[in-house]
Amino acid sequence: MSQPHRRAVPPDATDVLLWLLATDVAAQHLPDPDRPGHCANLRCHKETYPCPPAQDAYRACRAATRPTLLARGRARVIAPAAAAAARFAGWFRPNPPQQRPTSAPRAA
DSSP states (O other), X not given: OOOGGGGOOOTTBSOHHHHHHHHHHHHHSOBOSSSTTBBOSGGGTTOBSXXXXXXXXXXXXXXXXXXXXXXXXXXOOOOHHHHHHHHTTTTOXXXXXXXXXXXXXXXX
């Protein structure tokens, strides 16, 4: 038994299972035509629309799809060793070698 929306998974969906669950919840929490501004689901009897489950479903739907890329081109990547050396430059100074105290010879 297939639901109609299950065949229409968008191509930019990165997490198909999350997208399907989110659309199932959103389909169950629609606005009530008899009471404007309220959720039609019986579990959300006194909630205004969009109820918290509907808001979570919309957020999950956005999280399950790939965002559109705004920038094109190549990113500059700094070499890790050069970045670490530049970040910690001047933090550590070599300590001068410590002199061990010499003990006096013991009398026998």
